[in-house]
Amino acid sequence: AQKVTQAQTEISVVEKEDVTLDCVYETRDTTYYLFWYKQPPSGELVFLIRRNSFDEQNEISGRYSWNFQKSTSSFNFTITASQVVDSAVYFCALSGGWNGNKLVFGAGTILRVKS
């Protein structure tokens, strides 16, 4: 069975603080894909990143960075210098076997950035 755990239900930070959202996953597949999605107050799901199980390189995109560690089954997401517009629900998700297979989502982390 596959499982994604986002232990942080809600995080509040003040603007310009750095914040890390944790994601721990479980899977028996040797090939799998990990995702982060953002859900702003408007409700749509916005794709942020996809990482496959064979690529452990960390990735940086502007203020966003991701740390993938197979040894600890974690795929953490850091926002540097947070902004009010980062306030949203963030979901970590996993698909096993192949890209495009059914996604298993974590419960989500609500991020509130205060000015």
Next chain:
Amino acid sequence: DAEITQSPRHKITETGRQVTLACHQTWNHNNMFWYRQDLGHGLRLIHYSYGVQDTNKGEVSDGYSVSRSNTEDLPLTLESAASSQTSVYFCASSDANYGYTFGSGTRLTVV
């Protein structure tokens, strides 16, 4: 441009009624999925399909059904709506090369 659309965006129905939520995609994706989103649970998989005439149960399939008669559509039917099915429903489609697209969601309230 290719898209995935859900209808209606909002619906209020009464307990015991049959309700169908529509999902239509023009991506020509073989894979389609229905999820429900509830606070504290994230998105949970209801049903999914890997192609025409193929349907599979997900984690929370009780009380729901789907059918796939063509590539574009995967309607979700609540056979007898219950208050526990009040939720936001998301449809998605995917293929191995492109990845996933999600609809804008349907907010269903069962009273």
